Amino acid sequence: MLINILKTTLRNFLKNRTQSTVNILGLSLGLFTVFVTMIWVEYHFSFDSMHSKYDTIHVLKANFQNENGSLDTYSGAPFKLMTEATMSLPQIKNMTRVYSNWRWPALQCFKIDETDECAYRQGIYSDSSFFEVFDYPIIHGAANPLLNPSGIAISESLAKRLYGNSNPVGKSYLMDNYREVEIVAVFKDVPATSTLQFDFIAPLEVYLNLRGLNEERVAYNTFDTYVTVEPSDVGLVSSKINDLELAKEDINQSYFLQPLAQLHLYDDFENGQVAGGLIDYIRIFILFAGFILLMTVVNFINMTTATSSVRSREIGVRKVTGATRFMIASQFMMESLIKVVLGTAVALTGVYYFLPFVNHFMSTDMQIFLNEQTVLAITLTIILCTSLSGAYPSFMMSNFNIVRSLKNSEGGSSKWGLRKILTTTQITFSLIILMISAVIYLQVDFLRNKDLGYDRAGIMVMQPTYQHVKNYEAFRNGLLAHHQIKSIGISNTNMTNASNTSDQISWPGKFEGQNTNFQLVGGDSGLLDVLGLKFMEGSNFSTYDSLNEVILTQESLAKMGLEDPIGQELVLGDNKATVVGIVGDFNTASLHKERLPTILYKIQPRNAGTFYLKFGMANFDESVQTVTNEYAKYDKFFSIRYEMLDDMYQSHYEDEILIGKLANSVMLISLVIAVVGILGLSSFNVIRRYKEIGIRKVFGAKVHQVIAVLTKDFIKIATIAGALALPLAWFVSKEWLSSFAYQINVPVLVFAFIFFGTLICVMLLASGQSLWAALTNPADILKED
Secondary structure, three states: OHHHHHHHHHHHHHHOHHHHHHHHHHHHHHHHHHHHHHHHHHHHHOOOOOOOOOOOEEEEEEEEEOOOOOEEEEEOEEHHHHHHHHHHOOOOOEEEEEEOOOOOOOEEEEOOOOOOOOEEEEEEEEOOOHHHHOOOOEEEEOOOHHHOOOEEEEEHHHHHHHHOOOOOOOOEEEEOOOEEEEEEEEEOOOOOOOOOOOOEEEEHHHHHHHHOOOOOOOOOOEEEEEEEOOHHHHHHHHHHHHHOHHHHOOOOEEEEEEEHHHHOOOOEEEOOEEEEOHHHHHHHHHHHHHHHHHHHHHHHHHHHHOOHHHHHHHHHHHHHOOOOHHHHHHHHHHHHHHHHHHHHHHHHHHHHHHHHHHHHHHOOOOOOOOOHHHHHHHHHHHHHHHHHHHHHHHHHHHOOOHHHHHOOOOOOOHHHHHHHHHHHHHHHHHHHHHHHHHHHHHHHHHHHHOOOOOOOOOEEEEOOOHHHHHOHHHHHHHHHOOOOEEEEEEEOOOOOOOOOEEOOEEOOOOOOOOOOOEEEEEEOHHHHHHHOOOEEEEOOOOOOOOOOEEEEEHHHHHHHOOOOOOOOEEEEOOEEEEEEEEEOOOOOOOOOOOOOOEEEEEOOHHHOOEEEEEEOOOOHHHHHHHHHHHHHHHOOOOOOOEEEHHHHHHHOOHHHHHHHHHHHHHHHHHHHHHHHHHHHHHHHHHHHOHHHHHHHHHOOOOHHHHHHHHHHHHHHHHHHHHHHHHHHHHHHHHHHHOOOOOOOOOOHHHHHHHHHHHHHHHHHHHHHHHHHHHHOOHHHHHOOO
């Protein structure tokens, strides 16, 4: 029986090779999308799972209570607080603090020969307990390199870049070309699925030495903090940390622990509670993948049952010769299984060969792991697809009436009704994907082009060395002597992701208990010129060496309620400063968050970690070369390190930009599948009503009238699909947009445009299939059996 089924399947495949090939390729396209989505989801869920203490590692978070009673969430805790907490709370098995940053000293130039170019690498500084909390395999050297207060561990790739194939352990190295450290270990390159990314790690003592600091001076500085705590003790530990005297010093701030397992997927907080993050995108694309899988199966069912009229005689003959319903059903289930297995094989082959391109496109490092879970997932997918796509055709074919089968009749219009339901479902899914993809694209475009309150075009963000800071005035004047350089300023802040906030600000008329959190930005008069900030009142920072000056944004002024602000005195922490100007509001952080009122305060060059340079974009290469030449005059050891401010801003929306690309890809795939489905169904509709067309033409029907009759069902299908898709797409879009503090409105007009565009496409596809039947001579139609 099995051999007979296989022979029949092969015979039918060869007889209808075009249709079968399209059917299998359509199935493989849908399965390819599903498999890539599965790998992508597994990739993101695997973050940080390489650590043996994965289930017990937690990150310390802080909630700050605003004056309106809502909570803003930040990472980290004061250095001294966690020292005290570890000593007094036995539930904390281990604790490690990590310092990381986007610039020096976390960003270091590595090179052995002074004539070489810098190999800039990002690193971290941590307590000696780091390797007791995390598992980053050591290849050479000390098992815990952080026990050496003047040691450093480097990654395998960095070691090879510097020393080739020789073992660098035991060699000395000059960090910043002056601070001698010893390379005490080489660790395996940090995997892409680690939240912490670094190419070197050194003890906190090295960090303090590089900064000229000590533990007392950083006692209240915030560090990212990781603790190992049993999940059952998390609530107790959070409560006890908040009961410590040091934690009580700021009554507006409280601490809690977030599991490391959540860190990658859940990084969005609302009012102190986890509100989502990357997990929201993952859910959307799991939904998309499910839609595409169902669309693929619908196509398979429609195209299989559409051939029933062709194979009805075969089924009738089989029944007459004694075939049972079970045997016929088995035949069609086996055909479905073979097609699904072939489609799966094509899809898996596509995944294998195209995954490197997918990784490049998505900026990931996804791998195919052939393990029990993978085999089980593929097997379940085959069973699911076979069951969904084969069950109805098998039931319908085996239930054919013998007389009708031998007359080559499908047996009623009920099957056409079911196909209309399936096609409506298919178009509904396609419309939902199109509409949500449009919302994602428009929101990303809005984020990328939103006016931040300052001009970010043509601004270079340069990382200075000690020599540039020391000789700032000469360096600045040398740059401004070139016509390409418009202005230059200094800052201690990343203008696209500022993190220095404080509620320890006092001003005349501040009432007791008012706890406004302000964004603090250090800079000089040149910074405001570079950014093009607009003055509403007062003037820029003075050029003389006075540090006791601040400039407020309009939002800060409104929070303080100062009626005549210029000349008023504020207190920032322990320092008094005079208000010299008021500027327009501007954003200094991700647009996922509400903008904080901002205070700019004057700093000296020695306290600036970043130089901002404004130049025209017309001669970009010439301008960069000018800066490079001036840079080399003051420090020949280091290579210039810079980024463009607009690129830095765009980098904060990499997830959204990637999701936009994915949405476009899924949209294209869903369109292809939908087109195939509509073409298949319209072809069947023409065949089903072929004699009706001939009769209508005999009675004088025109070509356009025949086309109208054949396409009206598709217009109804598309209209119903639109009515179903619009509210569902609106709801999903509204939920997704709610994660942004600054967002577009749900584009109802765009939804309408997509619907009417889809309606027109459906009409064109359906009418195109109907045209050849409408043009056929009715005599040729009616003379057929």
